[in-house]
Amino acid sequence: MTPTPEPESRQEKKDRTRRAILDAALDLLAESSFAALSLRQLTKAVGIVPTAFYRHFATLDELGLALVDESFVSLRSMLSEVRRGDPRPEQLIDASVDVLAAHLAEDVPHFRFISRERYGGAGAVSGAIRHELDLFERELARDLGRMPELGAWGARDLALLAGLFVNLMVAAAGEFVSADDPRARARITETVRHQARMAVVGAAGWSPLPD
Amino acid sequence: MTPTPEPESRQEKKDRTRRAILDAALDLLAESSFAALSLRQLTKAVGIVPTAFYRHFATLDELGLALVDESFVSLRSMLSEVRRGDPRPEQLIDASVDVLAAHLAEDVPHFRFISRERYGGAGAVSGAIRHELDLFERELARDLGRMPELGAWGARDLALLAGLFVNLMVAAAGEFVSADDPRARARITETVRHQARMAVVGAAGWSPLPD
DNA sequence: GGATTCAGTGAACATCTGTACACCGAAAAT
DNA sequence: ATTTTCGGTGTACAGATGTTCACTGAATCC
CATH class of the missing domain: 1.10.10.60 (Homeodomain-like)
Structure with missing residues (x-):
């Protein structure tokens, strides 16, 4: 028994x-x-x-930092997954959005935690989250710089675009985890997909800033 | 005495x-x-x-809702201030960013409250904030629709662009209130300004979606 | 097989939490 | 001039909070 x-x-x-x-x-x-x-x-x-x-854990904060670590392991695996595929810009957007949506759906708690605590206080946890997001943004900017279409761009422009994407992504994640209805979540996914495309169009027509 | x-x-x-x-x-x-x-x-x-x-106040939540109200009065006055000016798209971006930065700088506590609590919990306060931001987004979409350059756009596209701007704005506000150094705040302002311009370029090259 | 390590126990602590209740004193209403 | 209204007081209570300390008992080590 x-x-x-x-x-x-x-x-x-x-x-x-x-x-x-x-x-x-x-x-x-x-x-x-x-x-x-x-x-x-x-x-x-x-x-x-x-x-x-x-x-x-020596303190509650240490628990929080462990949760931040875990969450960004998930995010990083996401990034590398996208990177493994075809880096064609048009498909890259759709691929990124799909991968993000998939990871979001199957690991809601971690993403909810991140979006809640990002600006959630002055504590060590919020600081760690912002730091990790900074790293993530830099990583994204570096990857974008590798794409032939963006070869002429300076570091500053790449940082701008990467920031735009990260903001979009984090905001979408926040909306996503706040919605419980699967249909609402699908709608959010489509919205961010189109917004990301819009940003790409913007990038395509962008005249680089002096660095 | x-x-x-x-x-x-x-x-x-x-x-x-x-x-x-x-x-x-x-x-x-x-x-x-x-x-x-x-x-x-x-x-x-x-x-x-x-x-x-x-x-x-009958309860603490009621206090929270009063704070949400106050905060969005400030936001609304901001919107109407921009609306009063010249609605030329190119200047409109810079004007909006400047007005936002000015309001942010002189009323940090309210904006910090909003960005903290937006995804801060399942309570009535977060719900009210998301509702107000929804209204704000709709208002912005309506204003954008009045601009001659965007006359051909459908409601869906306008909502996308408005959402993009609101996300950008809220994220910028969150960064802004988290930074205490005036120089860091100026940098954030410039970043969001360029990102907004990038989004506008994207909007200009956008081929409208079927509605 | 005896000694040791150590995750988990349980009682005790001082402090803080929200709320109920009877009360006060001055402004407002009659 | 008397009564009513009502913002604010003070006490009291039951419960929750983080942290301390000496402890138990089984897995590990030698």
Whole structure:
């Protein structure tokens, strides 16, 4: 009757609890901001006693930073996935939007966390998110610079375009996770797709700024 | 020695206290999210006893909604200010960005509140903000539709462009209030200005979608 | 197989939370 | 001149908060 005794090593057990803490946090953070996250609620949701939390994280902020890390691993894998494909600009937009929508749909909690906390406070978490988004933007600018059509562009123009895309993406992610209806989400996806195309048209007709 | 006895009417005194509550809230909300706002901290900052708060607002959420209202009054006045001027598209962008930057600089607390709480939770405040931004976007789309250059555009395209601008604007506001250095703020202003121009170039080369 | 490590326990702490209640005193209404 | 209205006070309460401390018991090490 007992499903499986499953003799676990100590490390496995610890990792499993850590995972449970992160998951419970993501779950609770669907309904409140990180600053309002309560240690006791969290540990109750996990099924451990409040003090046990400190065996895994020295402070709540450390938990938040771990969540930021996780989230951007997901984002990075997204970027490299797009990069692996055909870098033809026209298809690249559609491909990026599709990949973003797919990742969004299957990992809503992390993206909700990011969009919530991006400007959510003055804490370490918001700072880390903005830093990661900065890195992401730079990475995107570098990739854009590699495309032959944009070869003539200066670093400044590339940064502008990359910023435009990141803003669009983050805003879309925020709208996406706020909508629960699948049809509304599909509509948001289409909107951002067209907006991204519009931005590309803008880029095509852009006369580069002096660097 | 006593500055002025100033005999105040009851209503004047009440209004003054209400204003003090709103200001203290804006002040406290610079460092935490609305969900984490404590009634006792707030009333202590105002200089009244906790229970006195309820003479002005039935609940904390009602305070939040009042702040949302105030914030969008500011935004609306901004929009109409731009509208009053020359609606030539090229100047319109620069004018809008300048007006936005000016309003941002002189009313940071309200804009910080808005950008913090936009995706800040599932509460009534976030809902109200998204609703107001929706209205704002529609208003902008209508204004854009009046411009002769965009006369041929369908409602769908206008909504796309308006959404692009609003996203850009809100993101810029978020960056702006997060930066404390005036030079950083000037840089952000210039960035959004160029990005807006890029979007306009995109709009100019856009082949309208079937409606 | 005995010693050690360590994730998780449970009670206790001082402090903070929102709200209820009876009350006060001055402005407003009669 | 008396009554009513009402913004603000002070006390009190039950519950939640983060952190401390000595502890248990099983997996790990030697």
